[in-house]
Amino acid sequence: MTDPCRIIGVLDNGIDGLTPEALAHIRDADLVIGGTRTLALLKGELKETAVTQDLTGRLSKIPEWITQAQARGQSVVVLATGDPLCHGIAAHLSTRLSVGTYQVLPNVSTVQLACARLCVAWQDMKILSVHQSDAGEWREGAGPEHGLYPLLRAVERHDRLAVLTSAQNSPDRVARMLVAEGLDAELRLGVAERLARDDERILTGLSVAEAAGLGFADPNVLLLWREAPRRPRVLFGLADDQYLQRRPEKGLITKREVRALSLARLQLRADSIVWDIGAGAGSLGLEAARLCPEGHVYAIEKDAQDVRICTQNRRRLGVTNYSLTEGKAPDGLDGWPDADAVFIGGTGGELAALIRLCLRRLTPGGALVMNFVTFENLSLALSELKDCGAAWDLTQLQASRSRPVLDRHRLAAENPVWILCAQAKTA
Secondary structure, X not given: OOOOEEEEEEOOOHHHHOOHXXXXXXXXXXXXXXXXXXXXXXXXXXXXXXXXXXXXXXXHHHHHHHHHHHHOOOOEEEEEEOOOOOOOHHHHHHXXXXXXXXXXXXXXXXXXXXXXXXXXXXXXXXXXXXXXXXXXXXXXXXXXXXXXXXHHHHHHHOOXXXXXXXXXXXXXXXXXXXXXXXXXXXXXXXXXXXXXXXXXXXXXXXXXXXXOOOOXXXXXXXXXXXXXXXXXXXXXXXOHHHOOOOOOXXXXXXXXXXXXXXXXXXXOOOOOEEEEEOOXXXXXXXXHHHHXXXXXXXXXXOOHHHHHHHHHHHHHXXXXXXXXXXXXXXXXXXXXXXXXXXXXXXXXXXXXXXXXXXXXXXXXXXXXXXXXXXXXXXXXXXXXXXXXXOEEEEEEEOOEEEEEEOOEEXXXXXXXXEEEEEEOOOO
């Protein structure tokens, strides 16, 4: 029977943190695979004939090394950090090795150890890792293409987080991202540096703004928490006056009643990719982002003043899964991922071209929703949809709102709006 590969968790205190069983496997191994730091920690414990392989930058090679050594009847150990199944190498190898060919011998996870040092309960923490390639500094409004984006989304959705960092994606870089997104005031943080070493250091209760200007020793674990839990927020149907908007000449184009019906017709899912063309003050796209916590909204607006207002609305509402481009569609849309839903609220005179482009870039079964207030644009859109062979339906919405008249109230009509909906062809 093939001797299983042992994936063993190691801390920076080396053999002092290992069980007798784990240490015996390391001392008996013919092949020892590990990162530069863990191999150096245990170099003196390996038998003279043991072969070592440094896995740094060579993850794809590890399954091959293991299977070849096992075929030769050799015993194999893979050295991991802490708990190999908590953002560790065991999760990677479990999808590439056959069941029964490996065992996991976990250590205390670095997250668990960091929380113990700070006396913080961790059973309800969201655990993430940014221990990856250099993501670069954050820019406000960046999207899924940035390596720190998943962390930002988690901060928006969770009150307590533990983050495994790297030398490049460090706690100060994370703090600068939170400052850029206006989340610094509500969060505190702690950093556990060089856990289980003689030069271990624990910093706690730092403000985000303070941490943004500090340097931190690597390796470390970052803990983030809110002083007061977030209140559940309204996802849909916000009042018009909750949005900044251009006054008096323009105001909010997509009123609440029209916004609600348009969002309903977009058929959004939690993970939808949404395009918002002609974003204006951003009301529809920002509510769409709230309804798609695992998705993302890509918005474009050509008017510079509206771009500034939309950016302010995004920050005021704390929406982070929303990227805004200043420009005139269809320019700039080539770099966007295909959409599950598209809303067209403004076209800049490019309506026909936008309809053709959006129908082509919608995922199968995706929805295209357009708002019109003029006969001419509606007529053009209908003609283009017919030429494209698209299925469509049309709703006219005429809403009236109450208005005070002395000590009584009357109804005042809002402008009627046509809501034109089209479906992408199924595959």
